[in-house]
Amino acid sequence: MAVETNFELKPGMATREAFGHALVELGRENPNVWAVDADLSKSTYTSLFAKEFPDRFVSCGIAEANMVGVAAGLASCGKIPFAASFSCFVMNKGFEQLRVAVAYPNANVKVVGTHSGISIGEDGPSQMSIEETSLACSLPGFVVLAPADEVAARALIRAAAAYVGPVFIRTGRMKTPVIYAADQRFEIGKAIEVTDGDDVALIANGLMVAEAIRARGILAAEGISARVIDLHTVKPLDRDAIERAAAETGAIVVAEEHLVDAGLGVRVAQVVGETSPCPMEFVGLTGYAESGPSDELLDKYGLRAVNVAAVARKVLGRKKS
């Protein structure tokens, strides 16, 4: 079936690559911006920063716990360190340090997790981070961001650098379609209503925003009007946008490339419950996946527009008329 949207989703770069370019820009503008790396600079694209600013690029070797501590030390001396690694490594192996050396003293450390979700593909579940949104959100004081495309990634990386305090930014390996115009404004904690719609709200982040937009096209062909909301800031949540969506549509679907019971969805559900309760359904992962091509994985594990559309129909069935 042809997907109709108001958008032409053009191919774009991966959000991790957009991060790498944004970091170089920041490095040129601000001598206090540093990159801290654990032997993955070619994968996280901090290699671009390393090439231009070798003296502000800190090689830690394969030692994420120490990497986080080093970043905390740099931050306490006025630097703005971006510590980057695969999401699964920095958030799991560095978690205790993120807790005690970063969150607890509110250190100005930026953590960039790349290769999030199952869309990393062939490397398989040991490298697929499907839990770390929950870990990051559990740290008091942390801002948690999940950009949907290269424009969002660049803008949110810049917003993270300007913000004083700890930030986690979730990026992916897979190339993602471009959703936003180059001049789209992004603000931490402010959701973007990508499209309007009255029957159901599709709330998503990361690569699921593009799938939600495609799902909107599928639903439109059936006469269903879906609002698409990009909740790029997982913490702090835009409570107003969620409440508005709940009150105005009365049915909500949350879609994320993450464990469905530990990420964006449950956080949104808390706000819906506290503000304007309505039926909700969720799209996400229920366990560890497997190796395979990214596109086939997203198909098999139900992270596609058709899945979002199916769940939207289900929630509409529960909606009080």
Added chain:
Amino acid sequence: MERIENVGELQEIAKRIRRQIIEMIGAAGSGHPGGSLSATEIVTTLFWDVMRHDPANPKWPDRDRVILSKGHAAPVLYAAMADCGYTPVETLNTLRKLGSIYQGHPDRRFIPALEASTGSLGEGLSIAMGMGLAARWDKRPSRVYCILGDGEIQEGQIWEAAMFGAFHKLDNVVAIVDYNRIQLDGFVKDIMEIEPLVAKWQAFGWHAIELDGDSIPALQAAFAEAAAFKGKPTALIAHTIKGKGVSFMENNPKFHGVAPTKEEVALALKELA
């Protein structure tokens, strides 16, 4: 702060700090006297002789920094910082009580002059590395002193940081191992042997100095040697006595993490008079 090099004067200060430690932990009814007492000469020598710091200007960018990575020895740090004028002396005995700035383990939210919040073992040396890097980049004379417990270095992160320090040639960082030979469950050698310690730090690319960590002149000489040594960070393997200065606490694993009773406080203060 004006430096004091006179050993007799420094020993008097150390005695004062010890009395404060006993009183604080006694008043709190819980805490870690053994490892606070074993680190007293280390902390005293750093704060009164070695470090360049200014209690009136705790955020002075060129200051030397100390990180108490073995955060459970907070009382020795609090006593020293209060005595120097960073925090009030008169409230030291609110240690561990609700609303006190003197938290169970060092907490920057309550005392901004602290260089790091610690309490989870193994983390301080990595933070010290970041500070050493920043100081070098900013061309500041600052040196960073990180006090480690001997049991603490069983944590793997210490050795990640040790590799890092040698690789990045951070000769402005000094690690001091308070080698008092006792950890919570008993003697270090019985829990998880850490020897050969000097050889370990050397193998990790550090300049290592073994010394009597209860001797102020030995500490003064070691800190001077560390400052003069270029191209590598320095580790001081400081042999100390757990519970030093109080006869019934010395080398007694019980006083790793148990507060003295009222009677024991009185006895200890008599010994430290």
